[in-house]
Amino acid sequence: MSKLGLDFKLVEEARQSARNIALDIQGLIDQHTSVTVERTVARLLGVDGVDPLDRPLPNVLVDKINSEGRLDLGIAYYLGNAMLHTGQEPQTIAEMVMKEELDLTRIPTHDFDEVKKKVLEVAQKTMVRIRKNRADREDFLRTLGEGPKPYLYVIVATGNIYEDVNQAKAAARQGADIIAVIRSTAQSLLDFVPYGPTTEGFGGTFATQENFRIMRSALDEVGQEVGRYIRLVNYASGLCMPEIAAMGALERLDVMLNDALYGILFRDINMKRTLVDQFFSRVINGYAGIIINTGEDNYLTTADAIEEAHTVLASQLINEQFALLAGLKEEQMGLGHAFEMNPKTENGFLLELAQAQMAREIFPNAPLKYMPPTKYMTGNIFKGHVQDALFNMVSIMTNQGIQLLGMLTEAIHTPFLQDRALAIENAKYIFNNMRDLGEEITFKENGIIQKRARQVLEDAHHMLKNIEVEGLMETIAQGKFAGVKRPVDGGKGLDGVVVKSDMYFNPFMDLMLGGASRE
Amino acid sequence: MNNIDFTRIKPYGDTYNDGKIQLSFTLPVPYGEEAKEAGKKLLEKMGIEEPQITHAEEAGTGFTFIVAYGVVSHTVDYSAIEVPKVDSEVMDKYGVEDFIKEKIKRDVVIVGATTGFDAHTVGIDAIMNMKGYDGHYGLERYGGIEAVNMGSQVPNEELVARAIELGADAIIVSQVVTQKDVHIPNLTNLIELIEAEGLRDRMLVIAGGPRIGHELAVELGYDAGFGPGTYAEDVASYVVQEMVKRGLV
Numbered sequence: 001m002s003k004l005g006l007d008f009k010l011v012e013e014a015r016q017s018a019r020n021i022a023l024d025i026q027g028l029i030d031q032h033t034s035v036t037v038e039r040t041v042a043r044l045l046g047v048d049g050v051d052p053l054d055r056p057l058p059n060v061l062v063d064k065i066n067s068e069g070r071l072d073l074g075i076a077y078y079l080g081n082a083m084l085h086t087g088q089e090p091q092t093i094a095e096m097v098m099k100e101e102l103d104l105t106r107i108p109t110h111d112f113d114e115v116k117k118k119v120l121e122v123a124q125k126t127m128v129r130i131r132k133n134r135a136d137r138e139d140f141l142r143t144l145g146e147g148p149k150p151y152l153y154v155i156v157a158t159g160n161i162y163e164d165v166n167q168a169k170a171a172a173r174q175g176a177d178i179i180a181v182i183r184s185t186a187q188s189l190l191d192f193v194p195y196g197p198t199t200e201g202f203g204g205t206f207a208t209q210e211n212f213r214i215m216r217s218a219l220d221e222v223g224q225e226v227g228r229y230i231r232l233v234n235y236a237s238g239l240c241m242p243e244i245a246a247m248g249a250l251e252r253l254d255v256m257l258n259d260a261l262y263g264i265l266f267r268d269i270n271m272k273r274t275l276v277d278q279f280f281s282r283v284i285n286g287y288a289g290i291i292i293n294t295g296e297d298n299y300l301t302t303a304d305a306i307e308e309a310h311t312v313l314a315s316q317l318i319n320e321q322f323a324l325l326a327g328l329k330e331e332q333m334g335l336g337h338a339f340e341m342n343p344k345t346e347n348g349f350l351l352e353l354a355q356a357q358m359a360r361e362i363f364p365n366a367p368l369k370y371m372p373p374t375k376y377m378t379g380n381i382f383k384g385h386v387q388d389a390l391f392n393m394v395s396i397m398t399n400q401g402i403q404l405l406g407m408l409t410e411a412i413h414t415p416f417l418q419d420r421a422l423a424i425e426n427a428k429y430i431f432n433n434m435r436d437l438g439e440e441i442t443f444k445e446n447g448i449i450q451k452r453a454r455q456v457l458e459d460a461h462h463m464l465k466n467i468e469v470e471g472l473m474e475t476i477a478q479g480k481f482a483g484v485k486r487p488v489d490g491g492k493g494l495d496g497v498v499v500k501s502d503m504y505f506n507p508f509m510d511l512m513l514g515g516a517s518r519e
Numbered sequence: 520m521n522n523i524d525f526t527r528i529k530p531y532g533d534t535y536n537d538g539k540i541q542l543s544f545t546l547p548v549p550y551g552e553e554a555k556e557a558g559k560k561l562l563e564k565m566g567i568e569e570p571q572i573t574h575a576e577e578a579g580t581g582f583t584f585i586v587a588y589g590v591v592s593h594t595v596d597y598s599a600i601e602v603p604k605v606d607s608e609v610m611d612k613y614g615v616e617d618f619i620k621e622k623i624k625r626d627v628v629i630v631g632a633t634t635g636f637d638a639h640t641v642g643i644d645a646i647m648n649m650k651g652y653d654g655h656y657g658l659e660r661y662g663g664i665e666a667v668n669m670g671s672q673v674p675n676e677e678l679v680a681r682a683i684e685l686g687a688d689a690i691i692v693s694q695v696v697t698q699k700d701v702h703i704p705n706l707t708n709l710i711e712l713i714e715a716e717g718l719r720d721r722m723l724v725i726a727g728g729p730r731i732g733h734e735l736a737v738e739l740g741y742d743a744g745f746g747p748g749t750y751a752e753d754v755a756s757y758v759v760q761e762m763v764k765r766g767l768v
Contacts, residue, residue, distance in 0.1 A: 159699075170579025185696055186636035186672065202636065203696045267638065268672070302644055342653060375641060376653075379729070379747055411729055411747075414698060418545045421578040483648070484670075 002361050003443050004354065004453040010461050011362055014317055017464035021472050022321035025275055032276045033504065035191065035496035038062045038075040040242040040280060044126045044250075044508050045079055045090040045119070048209070050195045057094040058243070059192045061104070064097060068105055072501040077112075078104040080119035080505075085110065090122065116505060123507040126250075133252040134289040140220075140229040147177035147228055150370070150395050150403035152427055157182035157414040159201035161211045165218040170417055172222040172230045175424045178255060178402065180233035181215055182414070183207050188238025188267050189492060193247065203414065207234050207244055212251035231255055233293070236281045237263055239493050241274065245281035249288035255334065255402075256285055260322075261315055262295030264476060265484045270491035271473055280509065282326030287512035292328065293402070294319045297338030297371035299482040305340040305375075309355055310459030311481050312337050316363065317464060318472065327514045330365035334402050338371035339391040343383075347448055349390055354452035356398040357443075362457075370395050372406025381408040385426065392430040397438045403427060527594040538590040540567065545584050550577035558585040566592045603734045605743045607757040612656055615755045619663035623768045627759060629658055630682045631691040632669035635705035639695035640671045642728055646691065646751050655750035664755065675709040679716060688767060689723040689758045697730040703739070710740040723761055725754065 002008070039058035049057050065071050065078055082093045085107045096102035154176045156167040161181075168179040184201030187194075197214060198206040205211060212234065219230040231254035236245040241258065248256055260278035263269040285292050296312040296319070303311065316335040323333050337359050341348040359368055373387045388406030395403050405423040407415045415423075443449045467475045479485035523535070532539025542562070548554050555572045562570035567589035578584040610618060619627055631647050633639055645652035647668040649659040658666035669681060682690050692709060694702035706726055713719050726736040727745040736744025743757055762768055 170582060173579040185638060185701075188638075189672065202701050203698050266640075266671075268670070302640055302648075304650060344653070416545065417582055418543065418578055418584045421576075421584055483650075 003441075004357055004361060005445070005450050006358065006361055006453060006457060010457055014314075014457070014461040014464050015321075017461075017468040018314075018317035018321045020468050021318055021464065022325055025322075025472055026279075026325055028272065029276050029279045031499060032272065033071070033074060033498050033500050033506070034273055034276050034493075035059075035062050035066060035071070035498075036240050036243050036277055037280045037506070038065075038071060039192075039240075040246045040284070041074065041076050041506055041508060042079065042090065042094070043243060043246050045076065045122050046126070047079075047090050047094045048195075049091070049095075051098045054195065056192050056195055057091075057098060060098050061094050065104060066496075066498065070105055071498045073503055074500070074505045076119050076507055077115060077503070077505045080115035081110050082107060083118050083122070084114060112503070116507070119505070119507050120511075123511060126508075127511055130249045130288050133249065137229070137252060137254065137289060140223065144223055144227060144229045146231075147175070148431070149367070150400045150427075150431065151177035151231070151367075152424055153178040153180065153233070153369075153402050153404045154420050154423065155180045155182050155404075155415065157204045159184065159203075159205050160199040161197055161205050161214050162199065164205050165215060167417060167420075168215065168230075169218060169222045171420050171424070172219065172226055172228075174421050175428055176230070176405075176420070177228065178231040178233055179215070179219060180255075181205050181207070181211070183235050188235070188263065188269075191239045191493065191496065193240050193243050207247075209247040209251060212247055212253060216251050216253070233257070236285065236292075237295075238267060239269060239273075239277075239496075241277040241281040242284060245284040245288075245290070248290060249284050253290060255291045255293060256281075257295065258282060258285060258292040259295040259319065259336075261319070261476075261481065262298060264486050264491065265482050266295070266298055268486065268491045270494040270497070271476060271486065271488060273491075273493035273497050276497060278322065279326055280506075282323055282328055283509060283512050286323075286327040286329070286332065287514075289332070291332045291334045291367060291402075292323065293334040293369045294336045297336040297340070297369070300338050300340040301375050303483045305338070305342075306345070306351060308482070309456045310463055312355075313358070313362070313456055313460035314463045314467070315481060316359070317460070318467075320363065320366075327512070330363070331367065333363070333366040334369040335359070335363055335366050336369045336371060339373050339394060339406075340371075340375050343373075343376050343387060349394070350448045351452050352390075352394050353397060354449040355456060356394050356400065357449070358453040358456060360398050360400070367401030369402040369404065370400040371404050372410070374406075374410050377406075377410040379411055381412075384408040384410060385422065388423065388426055389430060392427050393434060396431045396434045397441070399438055525598040526596045528597045529591050529594045538568075538592070539588060540591050541586070541588050542567075543584070543586045545578055545582050547582055549581055550575065550583045554583035555585070558583075558587055562587055562589050568592050603737060605733050605745070605753075605757050607760045609753055610756045611752055612661060612755075615664075615752060615759055616662045618759050622763050623663070623759060625768075626663055626665045627689070627762065628665045628667070628685050628687045629689045629691060629758065630667045630669065630678065630685060630687045631658075631693070632673035632678045633671040633693045633695065634673050634675050634678055634709060635694070635701070636672060637694055637696045637702070637705075638671045639693075642693035642695050643668055643671070643691070646693075646727065646749070646754055651751055653750070655752060657751045658755060661751070661755060675705070675712050678709070679712045679718075682722065683716065683718070687722055688762055689725060691725045691727060691754060694726065694728040694731060697728065702728065702730070706736075706739050706741070714740075721767070723758055723767075725758070727754070 042058040182204035233255040236256040260274040574586040651657035
């Protein structure tokens with residue numbers, strides 16, 4: 001039952017508009033592939049490692065084919081054909097290409113059905129590994145258990161994966177349920193994924209498959225010690241969305257930041273490119289049982305949290321439809337929102353409460369990701385700790401899913417060990433002390449809170465109706481989200497988008513689409 | 520409280536000259552009496568007398584978080600302190616607009632960006648965006664100012680090129696990520712580019728960010744630096760007055 005007196009007919013209409021908006025884009029997505037989508041296929045077929053210049057072999061392979069303008073068939077076709085021709089595995093083939101011992105476009109072509117069969121044989125091995133990871137996670141959750149919701153989510157960001165491990169283990173012992181390893185500044189704009197363990201980064205640590213493996217194994221270890229499964233987060237965003245998703249699926253990550261709209265608006269990535277990339281990355285996340293986190297919270301760091309609240313809801317509804325099209329279940333949709341109002345706002349707490357409750361009621365099964373105050377954190381750590389406390393109160397009163405803990409030193413530095421400890425203490429105190437407050441309270445009929453939520457819903461409904469007419473890309477170009485304008489053909493990565501041929505082949509799209517529910 | 524000796528200032532808790540100070544920190548040692556004693560010893564070495572560890576707890580295995588109080592033995596000579604500051608009168612938005620009308624008589628062009636790998640727009644947006652920050656309108660809303668906000672992760676070269684194209688009177692650059700001092704080489708690079716283009720004397724170059732102060736900015740070759748708590752009017756007031764002072768109108 002709605003505590004807010006929301007008009008669910010209006011919600012349904014808004015959802016239908018969002019569905020039409022997403023379907024319109026899906027038509028475009030289905031016609032295209034991209035360099036990172038193809039590199040992902042190569043990775044999932046077992047290609048890894050780097051050449052003597054530290055270029056990842058998936059890049060070496062895909063760039064070669066793309067430079068000849070022949071990527072429209074998909075890399076899987078060329079690898080399959082070469083497997084039949086040489087009798088070798090994809091990794092060996094990639095090494096041969098690197099050494100220029102083999103030219104994938106100049107070897108005899110085999111029967112297309114034979115090629116597909118060969119590729120599917122190899123692909124099945126990867127599918128088994130990913131399914132095993134999913135089963136392992138479920139086993140851990142069954143045997144070890146997990147912390148109560150909202151999960152306590154903290155970040156580590158030392159730049160050195162081994163130092164991150166120390167901080168992450170300490171955080172888990174302090175009570176954290178989810179650890180995110182923040183990426184090095186600007187990794188989102190690299191059109192390749194670095195290789196191997198890394199010990200230097202700025203503002204974060206490079207996402208590499210080896211770093212994923214190191215942190216996964218550390219968290220499994222500390223999880224046994226504290227008797228809780230500790231989830232691991234990274235970022236399937238930027239120019240390598242699906243590759244990072246694939247690496248996460250292979251190394252059993254649990255949560256991925258994954259939002260094309262975020263990349264378009266805040267990283268100036270070309271919209272066609274990132275929407276194509278997002279689709280495959282979400283298909284992989286869906287199959288691997290990974291929870292995605294969307295980035296709507298960021299809108300409110302640039303736009304006003306009161307005036308622009310409806311853009312968050314509109315974007316969440318669109319993101320929900322994109323996720324459904326990629327086979328994600330509602331339980332995997334960590335839609336984002338944030339506590340970002342100016343603390344001087346009279347009754348600001350009531351407005352935040354209204355918006356958080358509204359998100360909860362409109363997405364009842366989604367593990368909503370709630371982001372802490374950042375914009376109005378000042379360096380006065382004492383006030384900041386109180387701001388974070390209010391944020392925690394809203395969360396427990398509205399039953400949020402994933403609580404990205406606010407740090408009292410936000411706006412000063414990446415968290416110290418003690419900052420994280422204080423943040424966890426703050427959240428645990430409030431969550432325990434106010435655990436069932438939400439169950440106990442109702443909101444005054446037509447009071448400030450109910451009116452606020454209805455207003456935001458109406459505005460979002462109106463916005464979605466407009467986008468339905470104008471198209472999502474046009475709307476973004478006009479600066480309607482986060483006050484940021486991005487042209488359709490602007491931004492980074494457009495040159496990596498390729499129109500598929502009728503014969504295009506990506507085995508994993510077919511094998512994985514349908515999500516975690518499918519066997 | 521009457522006869523404060525400004526040549527010998529020390530912290531005030533609740534009594535003049537009591538020297539009371541609070542600290543919190545983490546030691547990478549297991550929680551216990553030894554950890555507290557280590558905390559005390561550290562405070563003593565810092566010149567803090569009567570150290571009291573008011574709280575200590577385990578912050579993850581092998582770490583102890585400590586809250587401490589003590590009495591500072593040192594004093595500072597407040598009367599001898601000189602801090603380089605942006606030397607301009609702060610006017611409000613209307614004051615700035617009138618000033619431009621009367622003394623500059625044309626639009627002032629200000630180009631801003633967060634440059635380098637830094638992806639944070641929060642600082643540059645607070646100063647430039649129409650909406651501004653905390654009830655203080657941004658430069659885009661100022662009559663007589665043409666404000667161009669290029670956003671984040673802008674290469675220094677692109678910022679300079681845009682400034683040339685628009686004939687900018689001032690460049691403002693924001694740096695939020697300062698971990699491992701990554702902002703220093705980036706800010707230095709920007710100044711070098713501007714000098715190489717022979718533009719240094721033709722425009723004001725201003726830096727801002729949570730860890731940027733006027734002193735640092737000047738040291739790096741900038742005209743001014745603005746730290747936390749800066750609003751658009753602080754920057755605008757400085758720019759328009761300095762333009763007149765330097766005859767850049």
